[in-house]
Every structure is written in structure tokens, then in C-alpha cells.
Amino acid sequence: MGKVKTIARRSFLIGSAAIAGGVAFGVWRYKTPYANPLEGGLRAGEAALTPYVKIDATGVTLITPRADKGQGAYHVQAALIAEELDVDLEAVKIDPGPPDRAYWNTALAPEVAEFSAPQEGFVRDALTGVLSSVMKFAGLQITGGSTTVPDGFVKLRAAGASARETLKLAAAARLGVEASALRTEAGRVIAPDGTALTYEELAADVAKMKPVQDVALRAPEGWRYLGKPMQRLDILAKSTGTQAYGIDFEIEGMAHAAVKLAPAQGGGLLSYDASAALAMRGVRGAYAVSGGVAVVADNTWRAFQAAEAVEAEWRASAMPASMEDHWAALEAAFVPSHQDSRVRDYGDVDAAMVDGALVTADYRAPYLAHAPLEPVSACVRVGEDGVDVWTGTQIPRFVQANVAKIAGVEAAQVRVHVLMMGGSFGHRLEDDVVRQAAEVAVQMRGVPVKLTYSRETDMAHDYTRQIAMAKMRGTVKDGRVEAYDLSIAMPSVVVSQMGRQGLSVPGPDSQIVAGAFEQPFAIPHHRVTGYRADPLAPLSSWRSVGASTNGFFYNLGLEELIEAAGADPLEERLRLVSDPLAKQVLEAVGEMSGWDGPRMGARRGRGVAMTRSFGVHCAEVVEVRDTDAGLVIDKVYVAAEVGRVLDPVSFENQVQGGVVFGLGHAMNCEITYENGVAEQQNFDSFEGMRLSQCPEIVVRGLENGTSVRGVGEPPVPPAAPALAAAIHAATGVRLREMPFSKFVEFAG
Amino acid sequence: MQLTVDGKTYDLDVEGEMPLLWVLRDEIGIKGVKYGCGVAACGACTVHIDGEAVRSCQVAAEDVWGAVTTINGLGSPEALHAVQAAWVTHQVAQCGYCQSGQMMQAAALLAEVAAPSDSEIDEAMRGNLCRCGTYPRIRAAVKTAAKTLAEG
Numbered sequence: 025m026g027k028v029k030t031i032a033r034r035s036f037l038i039g040s041a042a043i044a045g046g047v048a049f050g051v052w053r054y055k056t057p058y059a060n061p062l063e064g065g066l067r068a069g070e071a072a073l074t075p076y077v078k079i080d081a082t083g084v085t086l087i088t089p090r091a092d093k094g095q096g097a098y099h100v101q102a103a104l105i106a107e108e109l110d111v112d113l114e115a116v117k118i119d120p121g122p123p124d125r126a127y128w129n130t131a132l133a134p135e136v137a138e139f140s141a142p143q144e145g146f147v148r149d150a151l152t153g154v155l156s157s158v159m160k161f162a163g164l165q166i167t168g169g170s171t172t173v174p175d176g177f178v179k180l181r182a183a184g185a186s187a188r189e190t191l192k193l194a195a196a197a198r199l200g201v202e203a204s205a206l207r208t209e210a211g212r213v214i215a216p217d218g219t220a221l222t223y224e225e226l227a228a229d230v231a232k233m234k235p236v237q238d239v240a241l242r243a244p245e246g247w248r249y250l251g252k253p254m255q256r257l258d259i260l261a262k263s264t265g266t267q268a269y270g271i272d273f274e275i276e277g278m279a280h281a282a283v284k285l286a287p288a289q290g291g292g293l294l295s296y297d298a299s300a301a302l303a304m305r306g307v308r309g310a311y312a313v314s315g316g317v318a319v320v321a322d323n324t325w326r327a328f329q330a331a332e333a334v335e336a337e338w339r340a341s342a343m344p345a346s347m348e349d350h351w352a353a354l355e356a357a358f359v360p361s362h363q364d365s366r367v368r369d370y371g372d373v374d375a376a377m378v379d380g381a382l383v384t385a386d387y388r389a390p391y392l393a394h395a396p397l398e399p400v401s402a403c404v405r406v407g408e409d410g411v412d413v414w415t416g417t418q419i420p421r422f423v424q425a426n427v428a429k430i431a432g433v434e435a436a437q438v439r440v441h442v443l444m445m446g447g448s449f450g451h452r453l454e455d456d457v458v459r460q461a462a463e464v465a466v467q468m469r470g471v472p473v474k475l476t477y478s479r480e481t482d483m484a485h486d487y488t489r490q491i492a493m494a495k496m497r498g499t500v501k502d503g504r505v506e507a508y509d510l511s512i513a514m515p516s517v518v519v520s521q522m523g524r525q526g527l528s529v530p531g532p533d534s535q536i537v538a539g540a541f542e543q544p545f546a547i548p549h550h551r552v553t554g555y556r557a558d559p560l561a562p563l564s565s566w567r568s569v570g571a572s573t574n575g576f577f578y579n580l581g582l583e584e585l586i587e588a589a590g591a592d593p594l595e596e597r598l599r600l601v602s603d604p605l606a607k608q609v610l611e612a613v614g615e616m617s618g619w620d621g622p623r624m625g626a627r628r629g630r631g632v633a634m635t636r637s638f639g640v641h642c643a644e645v646v647e648v649r650d651t652d653a654g655l656v657i658d659k660v661y662v663a664a665e666v667g668r669v670l671d672p673v674s675f676e677n678q679v680q681g682g683v684v685f686g687l688g689h690a691m692n693c694e695i696t697y698e699n700g701v702a703e704q705q706n707f708d709s710f711e712g713m714r715l716s717q718c719p720e721i722v723v724r725g726l727e728n729g730t731s732v733r734g735v736g737e738p739p740v741p742p743a744a745p746a747l748a749a750a751i752h753a754a755t756g757v758r759l760r761e762m763p764f765s766k767f768v769e770f771a772g
Numbered sequence: 773m774q775l776t777v778d779g780k781t782y783d784l785d786v787e788g789e790m791p792l793l794w795v796l797r798d799e800i801g802i803k804g805v806k807y808g809c810g811v812a813a814c815g816a817c818t819v820h821i822d823g824e825a826v827r828s829c830q831v832a833a834e835d836v837w838g839a840v841t842t843i844n845g846l847g848s849p850e851a852l853h854a855v856q857a858a859w860v861t862h863q864v865a866q867c868g869y870c871q872s873g874q875m876m877q878a879a880a881l882l883a884e885v886a887a888p889s890d891s892e893i894d895e896a897m898r899g900n901l902c903r904c905g906t907y908p909r910i911r912a913a914v915k916t917a918a919k920t921l922a923e924g
């Protein structure tokens with residue numbers, strides 16, 4: 025039901041610019057109605073080029089502005105350009121692009137527009153606040169919310185097509201033939217007589233020409249790369265240990281730093297004594313940094329050891345003392361004064377609650393760490409000619425601005441080199457590690473300082489996924505779900521996250537109800553209310569953000585009502601579903617799994633769940649077996665409506681990964697805080713799924729919709745509720761809180 | 773102290789208790805070996821010592837008992853080991869950060885058990901975390917590699 029039917033073709037204009045020795049093609053961005061909080065936006069009449077293609081004497085470079093955290097984003101972006109430009113992906117350079125104000129990511133906005141669709145009782149001004157805040161997010165070259173594909177789907181192809189047609193015009197002028205007689209192939213323009221001119225040869229001519237506009241994009245039937253299995257460009261390096269990540273970065277004269285941070289989140293440094301650390305081998309210095317102390321040494325391990333040896337006194341954290349207090353704070357938020365939004369309100373929910381048997385339940389979801397396998401790191405050098413930052417980040421613009429402030433220079437003097445990331449899941453939307461590295465680097469001018477977090481630091485000082493709680497009430501009538509009232513409470517992730525960047529975010533937070541308020545079910549009396557709890561632990565966006573908790577709550581509530589009605593979980597969803605695309609997704613997963621009810625014989629069962637998130641309907645059926653060794657997840661079937669599958673191998677891999685991520689955390693992961701100190705600081709206590717626990721995962725991408733969608737996040741939300749439903753079918757145990765390992769046992 | 777790594781011998785001046793992981797990464801400069809947890813909970817740092825898969829974060833430099841092979845010694849982009857070739861064929865990697873360890877673990881398994889069963893693969897690989905969830909592809913790639921090796 026994506027509101028973005030198609031990304032309006034001509035909402036952007038292709039541009040080109042002469043560059044040293046050649047030409048760049050991209051899209052122009054003009055002054056926009058919303059302000060860029062860092063730059064104040066462009067002045068009227070000013071425009072900035074977002075370059076996607078660069079051609080000069082040394083060859084063709086495809087510029088892929090959205091970061092790659094492991095989801096193959098570089099590859100698919102390059103393929104989108106190459107599809108129209110007629111170059112071989114193997115023969116071009118791929119450049120992740122510098123943090124340039126022109127890299128605006130436009131696809132995040134429609135999700136917000138939907139939340140802001142006029143609703144009774146909704147404060148218009150507040151709503152505008154949400155809209156602009158998320159647009160600010162978007163304006164800062166953030167890779168998140170599965171937007172890489174929708175944002176680039178048209179723009180990148182259009183840039184490639186425009187460059188191709190302009191190259192043809194240049195060749196036509198040189199050869200004295202009609203451009204229409206020319207064809208392009210493998211980076212060359214070819215004349216009917218076989219004469220070929222390379223793009224490189226034509227670059228200087230093209231730089232003087234106006235780019236051809238309004239080139240019709242090629243139909244999917246004629247695609248060479250897109251929609252077909254492609255070998256990702258990074259696969260060889262990632263299969264041979266030769267891919268360099270941020271943590272592998274090295275440069276002449278580099279020093280290695282480690283930090284010891286206040287044990288409690290939000291605590292701080294009162295005083296420290298680094299004398300023992302400074303006496304250790306290879307240690308060069310110790311410096312106070314935000315949140316603690318940094319020690320600089322000549323290798324990573326020595327820096328880790330020395331950081332441990334620092335003695336310090338810490339300020340206490342403002343966080344509640346125990347987890348009971350955290351939960352109590354959520355419980356206390358279900359009151360009118362904390363109401364944040366009520367976008368969905370059908371029928372007469374309150375009146376419906378007295379009819380029939382009232383079903384009620386409470387649900388909980390814990391804090392979670394992002395914990396990409398590569399701990400965060402950053403190398404910063406403050407030199408005479410400006411500042412260099414080498415790091416794996418999803419927010420290069422913030423990094424640039426923040427480092428500039430620390431170093432006391434203009435943002436333009438900070439060069440951010442984005443390095444390959446060993447996973448993110450939202451972790452690299454934060455930049456503490458960069459700021460701390462910069463704080464040390466300004467005191468060691470000229471020396472590149474690489475700060476690497478230990479796993480323990482990375483996990484204990486992660487800004488976690490939100491803790492959240494939900495209350496469900498509902499009634500059933502004549503074997504059908506009649507009324508469903510879901511209330512959700514959590515602190516605002518967006519406020520916490522943007523607050524660390526010095527931005528305030530007025531108005532309701534769509535993420536408090538995302539994954540619940542926009543679900544495609546026509547229940548006669550239906551309401552979803554978001555309550556904003558007071559800030560607890562600092563939070564950050566975790567893969568699928570609000571939907572990661574709310575998809576769980578929403579599906580569980582529906583599941584319990586369907587059970588009370590005595591209906592079949594899939595049949596009743598199919599009866600209630602109000603969106604044709606969502607219906608096809610449910611039908612697909614039913615057919616794939618051979619659904620004939622939740623029970624599959626003795627000690628076996630299956631569960632179904634569907635969540636619409638990031639514009640994608642994704643349904644999953646999970647099959648569970650209860651064995652003497654514990655619960656075994658045998659199989660998972662996934663169907664997702666994405667408009668078009670651009671890279672089938674990457675698609676399957678990402679969906680499977682999303683399922684493993686959703687299941688693994690539901691099984692056994694939580695971060696709990698005691699006086700603000702995380703009680704899980706490594707993978708021994710925050711395990712996730714192991715290979716031996718991984719089910720077979722059968723994936724199908726549906727292409728019935730018209731908008732092209734990314735699939736990094738949508739498989740996560742339905743995994744946990746489908747697993748809970750399957751466990752119920754196999755064992756009779758109803759799980760209402762994650763992680764499930766608190767209540768049931770999984771086989772190793 | 774002397775260590776033999778990927779067929780080369782290195783003279784090193786390091787503390788005896790420095791974990792092999794950091795000797796490899798920071799002293800010798802072999803970055804294919806990855807740091808994920810430092811406590812034997814993730815497997816990212818897996819290397820071979822005399823052919824046996826070990827967690828290099830858990831072996832002190834002074835305790836290294838034989839020749840070390842890392843992912844960079846197992847094969848190279850120009851001359852892939854059968855395991856690496858299978859990893860390419862199945863496009864196993866997402867972020868790829870865990871995959872050095874996964875491949876070293878798989879190579880050690882296949883050196884010992886030519887045609888491992890599903891449960892032998894599970895058992896051997898369960899200590900290697902993949903946060904991106906590439907497990908289905910890892911399983912398939914291990915089987916492909918086993919076949920390639922069997923065909924010689």
C-alpha cells in the first residue's frame with residue numbers, strides 16, 4: 025500500500041559539471057522547504073550537484089552515496105547506474121562518495137507523510153515537527169530505514185541514462201553521424217561502421233555540453249544486471265580475508281588508542297590517575313575524553329591493557345537503579361498526560377469493550393545492543409592542512425560537523441573517509457568513537473590516532489534499542505475479531521538519538537507506534553495509541569526501529585484475539601486484511617508453508633505473523649519442534665512485497681539475515697542495567713542465534729507493487745511474534761515477553 | 773620470539789602474554805584475522821596452529837605451539853582455497869567480518885572430516901557467530917567445498 029506509487033520522475037533534474045580532466049553527472053538539488061540544521065540549507069537559486077557518474081581520462085567511476093553496512097548497497101547502487109550507462113561493472117571504479125551536502129536521501133519522507141495524514145484530534149503543528157525532524161535526518165546523508173534502494177531506483181538510473189545519451193551526442197559530433205545511429209556498449213560509443221570511441225575519450229567534450237534530460241529508462245525486460253543474480257563486487261575480498269574494514273585502517277605514524285569509560289551509561293569522569301597505565305610498555309599518553317579516559321599506545325592490545333589500568337572516580341548515572349524501576353516507568357506512562365499519538369482509531373473501541381468476553385494481555389520487549397561483529401573504531405589526524413577522519417559511519421555529515429567543532433576548524437576542512445563496515449544494524453548512526461578519537465587527536469597534532477573500542481566498551485556503551493511495553497484489550501464475536509485496542513509505551517528513540525547531535529525534535533514520534541498503527545487490518549473497532557515514557561537509558565535506532573518491538577506486540581495481540589475467537593491465525597488474518605498487496609503476501613506464505621493450521625502433530629507447531637514496516641509487507645511462518653534437548657526451529661517461510669527484486673542473491677541473503685536477527689534476539693538477548701551499568705558486555709551473555717540453531721529459511725520476493733523497496737529491516741519485526749505463536753502451538757506456552765529464554769529452553 | 777605464520781618466519785619482540793590475535797594484526801600486519809570479542813565467544817579470530825582451528829584471541833604469543841595459518845595463508849584472490857571458492861560461489865558474505873573465522877573453522881573441519889553430516893557441520897561451526905545471519909549460506913558453502921575437495 026506504499027504511498028510512494030512511483031518516485032515522481034521529474035522531481036529532480038539531471039545535471040553535469042566539468043571536473044578536472046572530465047565530467048560528472050548527477051542530480052541537482054535546489055533549495056528545499058525544510059532547513060538543513062547544519063548548513064541552514066542552500067540559499068534561493070543555489071543548487072548543488074549530487075554526482076553519481078564521473079568520467080575522466082583514467083576511466084569511469086560510479087559514485088554510490090549510500091553507505092554499505094553489509095547489505096550490498098554499493099553493489100546495487102552501482103548496478104543501477106551501470107544498467108543505463110552501459111559499462112561493465114568489473115571495469116569501473118566504485119567510490120562511496122564524500123560527505124557532500126548534495127547527497128540528499130529522499131525516500132525516508134513518505135513513511136512520515138503517512139503518519140501525518142490528516143487525522144482527527146491530531147495536532148497539526150506538532151505533526152509538522154515530526155515531518156521536518158525526519159527530513160533533517162534524511163538531509164544528512166543517513167543510511168537507514170531500508171531507503172537505499174527506493175531512493176536510488178530512479179535517480180541513479182536516470183543519471184546513467186543521461187550520461188549515456190550525452191556521450192552519444194558528443195560522439196555524433198565527432199564522427200559526423202546522427203546520435204540515433206550510435207549504440208553504446210561496455211564503456212564505448214559504437215558507430216554503424218564499427219568505429220568505437222571510449223567514454224574516457226569523450227569526457228572532455230561532454231563536459232562542455234548540456235546533459236540530455238528526460239531520457240526514457242529501460243524496461244525491466246531489457247535489464248542486464250538488475251533482477252538477475254549478480255556476483256557482488258566485494259565478494260571476492262570478503263571471501264579471502266582481504267577486505268579492509270574500519271578497524272583494519274592503518275597509516276604511517278599511527279598511534280593506537282583505547283578508552284575506559286564511566287561504567288554506567290550517562291555517568292562521567294570526576295578524576296583519574298593514569299600513572300600505572302603510563303608506566304606500561306608502549307604507552308604514550310592518557311587524556312580525558314567525553315565519558316572517560318583515553319590511553320594512547322603503540323598497539324591495540326597494549327592500549328586495551330593500559331586503559332584497564334587507569335584508576336578513576338566516576339559520576340553516578342541518572343538512570344534508575346534496577347530494571348524493575350525501568351519497567352515501572354513504562355507502566356506509569358499509560359496515562360493521558362503521556363499520550364503521544366493516536367493515529368489509528370476506527371469504530372468505537374470503548375463501547376466495543378463491554379460486549380463479549382474481554383481479552384487482555386501485557387507485553388514487554390527489552391533493551392538490545394546493536395553489536396555488529398566489528399567493534400567501532402575511528403582514526404583522526406589533525407594536520408596543518410585540515411583534519412582527516414577514517415571511519416565506518418552512516419552519518420558522515422554529522423561526523424564532519426562534530427569533528428570540526430572539536431578541532432576548531434570549518435566543516436569544509438574536515439575530510440571524512442568512509443570505510444567498509446563490519447555490520448551496523450543502526451550502531452554506526454552514532455559517532456561517540458569519532459568524537460573521542462578527535463578529542464585525543466587535537467592534543468597530538470599531526471599524529472593519526474586510531475581509537476578502537478573493546479567489545480565490552482562497544483556493548484556496554486551502546487545506545488540500545490528501546491525498551492517497550494504494550495497493553496492489549498479486545499473482544500471477539502461470532503468467531504471473529506471484533507475490537508482491538510493496543511497501547512504502546514516507550515521513551516522516544518528519535519529524541520534521544522537526535523539530542524546527542526544537538527537537535528531537538530518537537531511533536532509526536534512516529535516510531536513509538538511504527539509497526540502497529542499502520543497495519544493493514546480492517547478490524548471493526550481498532551485503535552493504536554502511543555505513550556511517550558520519560559527518558560530512561562539513552563536509545564538509538566536498532567534495525568527496524570519502532571517496528572522491532574511493535575511488530576511483536578501487534579501480532580501477539582492479534583494472535584491472542586484470534587485464539588479467543590477460535591479462528592485460524594492465517595484464515596482470520598486473510599479475512600481481516602484490507603490491502604491487496606498484504607493479502608498476496610499472506611497467501612504466499614500460507615502456500616509456501618502448506619499451512620493447514622497451527623498444530624503439526626505431537627510437540628510440533630507453526631505460527632504466522634505479518635508486519636508492514638518501511639513500506640514493505642513481510643509475512644513469516646515459523647515451524648517449531650519441542651524436543652528433549654529443547655525447542656528447535658525447523659523452518660521459516662518468508663514472503664515480502666518489495667515491488668522489484670533488484671539483486672536476487674543479495675535479497676535472499678538479507679531476508680534470511682533479517683529473520684536470523686529477529687529470531688536470535690527474541691530467543692536469548694537482552695541488555696539489563698543495574699545502576700546504569702549494562703550487565704551484558706560480550707557475546708557470552710548476549711549470544712543471538714548460533715549456526716546450529718538456524719532453521720532452513722525459504723524466501724520469496726513478491727513484485728506486485730509499484731514501488732521498489734529495500735528489505736534490510738522488514739523481515740525483522742514478524743520473526744519474534746511468529747516464533748512465539750509457533751512455540752504456543754507446539755507447547756501451549758504463551759510468551760508475552762522477550763527474550764523467550766527466560767521462560768522456555770532452546771536446543772543449543 | 774619466533775613465529776611462523778603463513779609460511780614465513782618472524783622475529784618478534786612482544787610480551788609473552790600478548791594474544792596471538794594482536795601479534796598477527798598489529799605486529800605482523802595480517803588484518804584478515806579479526807577481533808570480535810576477545811573472550812572465545814565469536815570465532816572471528818580463528819586461525820590454524822598445525823592445522824587445528826584455534827581462537828587466536830585465547831592463545832598467548834609465548835604458547836603458540838606450531839606453524840600458524842591465517843585466512844591470508846589459506847588462499848588468495850588469485851589462488852582460492854576450495855573453501856574460499858565455495859564462499860564466492862554461494863556469495864556467503866554480507867558484511868563479511870565473521871567470514872575469515874568461518875572459513876578457517878570450515879577448512880579445519882573438512883581437513884578432518886571429508887564429508888561432514890549436517891550435525892557435524894552444526895557442531896563444528898556453532899562457536900562462530902555471524903551477526904548478519906549468513907548461516908544458511910555457510911552451511912551450503914561447507915557442503916560445496918567438501919564436494920570440491922573430494923573431487924580433488
Ligand code: FES
Nearest residue numbers: 808809810815829
Ligand atoms: S575474538 Fe576470538 S573468539 Fe571472538
Ligand code: FES
Nearest residue numbers: 868870902903904
Ligand atoms: S557476515 Fe556480517 S557478521 Fe557474518
